[in-house]
Amino acid sequence: MNLQQTQWHNATLWMVRKKRDNLAMQIPEWEELRRLASQIKMHTLSHLDRYLVQFTDNAEANGAIVHWAKDADEHNAIVLDILNRHKARKLVKSKSMLTEECHLNPFLEANGIEVVESDLGERILQLMHAAPSHIVMPAIHLKRQEVGKLFEDKLHTEKDNSDPTYLTRAARQHLRNEFLTADASMTGANFAVADTGEIVVCTNEGNADMGTSFAPLHIVSVGIEKMAPNHSALGVFTRLLARSATGQPSTTYTSHYRKPRQGCEMHIVLVDNGRSKTLGNEAHQQALKCIRCGACMNTCPVYRRKGGYAYSYFIPGPIGINLGMLKSPKKYANNVSACSLCYSCNQVCPVQVDLADQIYSWRQQLDSIGKANKIKKIISTGLTCLFTRPRLYNNILKLAPVINHIPRFLIYNRLNGWGKGREMPPFAKESFTQMWKKGKVKK
């Protein structure tokens, strides 16, 4: 992102954060809700076997067909098999980060299935062959002119018309045709309720509902951590989710899918893909509480300025840093640097995931997994040597102001990352200790 884009991205995400604050502050018991949500999640996760079995029994009694997938490959194979059995050629999807995690779309396309994303942001990215840069606002990094150009090319909209209403209406027309002609629909799940066997999906656009209202087949992909014990737990989560995500009192649609539509089939695929392993990692298991609202991204000073593509894991921001490390510490270790440990994410998380503490903990583990930065290690060793020798330290400090006068290129070069795009502070002529000894420090 260039400077202008960075500033726009930063300001826009901060606006969403402020909307969240306004909505949260309308509820006096907000902090109690966060505490309850966290406790419900910890309880559910620590009895997950029981709740998954209960959910499955109830969902099957409701007439749904439940599948279990150990990993992404098994999930994808199950979905393809269901589609093939129904001879479905066109699948219309609503937003699901789990299917991104499983790389479902390229797999289905390689097997001859036409996949149509129906969330506006997701559709824009699909037409661009790009990945989401935010889990709730997937196309937040794009400017309206870029979308206008794309739609000109793909949906034959008017030249140079980048009015958001005009473009949204064009997508509405285009996708309505897809909803009406799809052979199958797919949704993710915000919650799976154990004691009723139902799936709850929250959207603002109504795309999940449009998809499931027409196609004779509905496939739900759900991570096993999405279990909620009962309706009274949903009362807590639904009050927190939209307020935290976009600063709305509720999503426009909170849909409860309990039984298949008359004459239709509903399949639910429960996906593990590393989640059961995370349960056993007590230092990091709280990442499983996440309800994917994105509030930690909106508040993160690093995310706001760098955008989602700056992270190497497909989920960015504080939660993405942690989920990436749980997936593969070696592969995603560089993301742990994208954090100033300001702890703002901990404060906004609606389910009290200890995001910043976990990032700090991962940083402590970097050396043991062979991912510690070599230069930083040398600097640390050097500084330890210096700080434990007061006389040496004071002598070097006396010489430090010399640096203020050496040629610029010796300080501002590629070896000094801190000098990129910012001025280094000058060294003071006298250290605090010297000033103290001379009696220059007044109370």
Added chain:
Amino acid sequence: MSSKDEILAAIRRNIKTTYDLPEIKPEGDGYTDKIKQFTEVSRSVAANVVVLQEGEDLNQCIRALYPEAATVASNLPEITIQTIDPDKVETPHQLNGTMLGIVKGEFGVAENGCVWIPQNVKEKAVYFISEYLVILLNKTNIVNNMHEAYEKLHTYDYGFGVFISGPSKTADIEQALVVGAHGAKGVTTILI
């Protein structure tokens, strides 16, 4: 072992500490005027709220709100201006082109403007494909918040049910709010 058994075994192996389910009774005052709160929140999310006046005719009221709606879908006996009955269509696709859907909501939620609609038509498509949606709601059926709402949900037997709060919307292009994404472009709740 099946994948189900393997996943369950892995979960059981990995759970080290267990936690109790908290008592879910958040403190919170109810609204003194739930209708006022419901109306204000609904309007803040771009929904329209109309109170049917004493002696006012419901069908005339709806017609005045949507004078140009040529195709009107409803299965409600009190509605006489409907042109399609969503209970009598063979496929949901026949509801494509519906200008106005008129449906019944069971109760509203004061805190967030949601209206609970357990599927009460043959094709739920009518809730979503209609260009505009009218929801009829008994004004004495408004609860304070989602805790009370989910308490009430137990009394409904539904295969599908949805909380709707206002028209469909998106802000996916530059965070600019656009009302009318895939679902209704406008929603009016008529309090009766």
